[in-house]
Amino acid sequence: MIQYALKCADGHSFDSWFQSSDAFDKLHAAGMVACAVCGSTEVEKSVMAPRVQASRDKAKAQPDAPSRPLSEPASPAEQALAELRRRIEANSDYVGRNFAAEARAIHDGEAPARSIYGEARPDEAKALIEDGIPVAPLPFRPQRKSN
Structure with a gap:
């Protein structure tokens, strides 16, 4: 596996993994490599530094460099999703697995009438849509609230 730093024509930067350099080239030529932010297929490799693992002895002797906490969004897309989640959770009622019944x-x-969010099986969501009840999937999984 190889990780490439990529950039689209609109300047969005993102990383993606490929099975090999040849796999990237084939997917890129077929127009199947798209920007993770805007969906553009005008993507090119960015300048990247190679990742070379230090020897085990040297890695043990050097403390790890400070890193970004896993919960902190890194890219503009992750920041936008985090903000969307924050707004939905602040302005809607979480109804859990009772979403379909509550929406109906x-x-x-x-x-x-109020804004709600929760979880629904695909067949439940499809039935809501077929009955003209407006629903939309969220680009994240709700955090289950207890008590």
């Missing part, structure tokens, strides 16, 4: 009750006027 709101649509039918049996429950108070």
Whole structure:
């Protein structure tokens, strides 16, 4: 596996893994490498520094460099998703796995109108859409709340 730093024509930078250099070339030529932010297929490799692993003895002797916490978004796309999540969680009620029933009750006027989010099986979401109940998938998994 090889990781490439990539950049699209709009200037978005992102990383992607490929099975080999040849695999990247074939996928790129077929227009199957797309920007992770905007979807553009006008993508090229960015300048990257090679990652060479230090010997085990040397790695043990040197303390690790400070790194970014895993919970901190790195790219603009990750930051936008984090902000979207924050807004949805702050302005909507989490209804958990009862999402389909609650969405239907709101649509039918049996429950108070409000913004909700939760979890639904694909067949439940499809039934809501077929019945004209507006729903949309979220680009993240809800954090399950307990009590």
